[in-house]
Amino acid sequence: MSSTIRLLLASALAVQAGAATIKIESGPGGLVFSPNETKAAVGDVLEFHFVAGNHSVVQGDFDNACHPATTGGFYSGYLPALNGENPNVFSVTINSTEPVAFYCSQGKHCQDGMVGVINPTNAMSFATYAAAAKSATQNVAPPAVFGGTVGPAPKETSSTVSPSGTASPTTSVTPSTSTKPNGAGIISVSCGAIVAAVGFALFLA
Numbered sequence: 001m002s003s004t005i006r007l008l009l010a011s012a013l014a015v016q017a018g019a020a021t022i023k024i025e026s027g028p029g030g031l032v033f034s035p036n037e038t039k040a041a042v043g044d045v046l047e048f049h050f051v052a053g054n055h056s057v058v059q060g061d062f063d064n065a066c067h068p069a070t071t072g073g074f075y076s077g078y079l080p081a082l083n084g085e086n087p088n089v090f091s092v093t094i095n096s097t098e099p100v101a102f103y104c105s106q107g108k109h110c111q112d113g114m115v116g117v118i119n120p121t122n123a124m125s126f127a128t129y130a131a132a133a134k135s136a137t138q139n140v141a142p143p144a145v146f147g148g149t150v151g152p153a154p155k156e157t158s159s160t161v162s163p164s165g166t167a168s169p170t171t172s173v174t175p176s177t178s179t180k181p182n183g184a185g186i187i188s189v190s191c192g193a194i195v196a197a198v199g200f201a202l203f204l205a
């Protein structure tokens with residue numbers, strides 16, 4: 001097999017293994033993240049959209065609500081959305097399937113329930129973190145953005161914005177199913193990419 005074919009096949013397969021992008025809205029209709037619970041696989045990208053108000057997202061620890069995680073974690077900084085959605089999103093790549101708690105560091109938003117959990121368990125869930133947050137004495141923001149990237153929203157995800165009516169903060173089970181069409185789309189696209197890559201490689205050979 002020529003190196004050209006190998007290179008093209010490798011890039012096509014890389015697309016096929018492509019991770020899912022999981023969109024989470026900050027501030028739709030109040031002090032909430034939507035969804036406030038969702039599943040994510042290693043390599044998936046959390047894409048936080050700031051749709052209203054002036055919020056942030058910080059990774060926390062389950063045993064110290066509304067405080068930054070003591071190891072690792074992420075912080076978006078504040079991305080105001082006072083005249084419609086902020087053009088930037090905060091993207092975080094998931095590197096473990098352990099539960100991840102996150103909160104908004106603005107005012108008392110964490111105490112007021114603006115929190116969420118990735119890969120929840122019974123003991124580490126939105127409900128348990130929100131309950132702990134209620135009695136937190138402080139809401140702490142890290143000094144600077146870290147653990148992810150702030151940048152313009154990719155076009156493909158902004159075009160799949162779901163109607164605001166479906167972004168209910170009480171839906172905690174549906175997010176995993178909502179990522180399936182994307183995954184199927186990625187696979188079908190990459191199968192096409194492989195065919196195209198092989199065809200192109202043969203054309204070159």
Ligand SMILES: [Cu+2]
Pocket residue numbers: 031054055056104105106109114
């Ligand atoms: Cu907030």
